[in-house]
Amino acid sequence: MDNSLSFKRGLHDGIPIALGYFAVSLAFGVTAVGRGMPWFIATLMSTTNLTSAGQLAGLGIIMAMGTVAEIILTQLIINSRYCLMSLTLSQRLDGKFRLTDRLLCSFGITDEIFAVASAQKTPVTRKYMYGLILLPWVSWTSGTLIGGLIGNVLPEIVMSALGIALYAMFIAIIIPAAMSDSHVIPVMLISVGISCALTFIPYLNRIGEGFVYIIAALVSAAIGAYFFPVSENEDKGESADE
């Protein structure tokens, strides 16, 4: 394998991400049709959004006939992490990145793609970015398509098992983070506490699913940022990942 950041090298580095995305997007497709969303809408969502947490939240809002304001706010909050990743990565791109490249490559910023791209020792080339994004994107789309098509014919027990996949992946992100930075633990606990309160307490639970995430995340992160500010020399972009 050559060491330059070529298109081929990008494709190669994208393979493990693509495999993981296929499993997760398959589960998303199955979950979506299980909740009554047709397969073609789920596939449209995957191919245009390329994000797991945002799509799962979006699915809940859409199937509950939520409002446009609710979905916009939810996506803004849930996907705000991409803002920081994009910002971080924009400072590591090589000089050949044109405006069109920035416009196209920014579409493919996900937790995993950002993690791999930003871990490169040399400035990231545009060919490498295109290679890196291609397979995960194709796999995210086709996984949803296949999951959506077979979802209704899968035995109920298999559907039920796949339903937990995305949540398990979230656990795989937050637990190691809590283990390596103990300040994350109170933030997570407060967030879960608010989420439970807004789900179970009568009257409070009339709030939309999307607003539950927004309120829980903003309040707990604001408390965390106030009491445990992150030190200046820490690389937040990378530690916010995996």
Next chain:
Amino acid sequence: MNKYLYMALMALTMALVTYLVRMIPMVFFRRKITSRYINSLLYYIPYAVLSAMTFPFIFYSTGNYISASVGTAVALFAAYKRRSLVTVAILACTAVLCAEGILLLF
């Protein structure tokens, strides 16, 4: 409004918002954020969001609370053992499958 049209428009609205969040910083801002508070907020938000999305909703994600709890316990343990995202997901799904299979026997 037609139900499918509503869903498609909502999906595309999501896509637009998500794209703008990714695109604007890469195209327009080339400077580093210096506010320590904003940096800290941005650092905590992913974990806060994922926590709120996971709990309590993971317990409703399968056929019943029992299999969901088994799956959650397995996921927590595998994550604690620092298994990869995909491994944790597969283990949790397998655990749910086993739990529901056993529950069917009763």
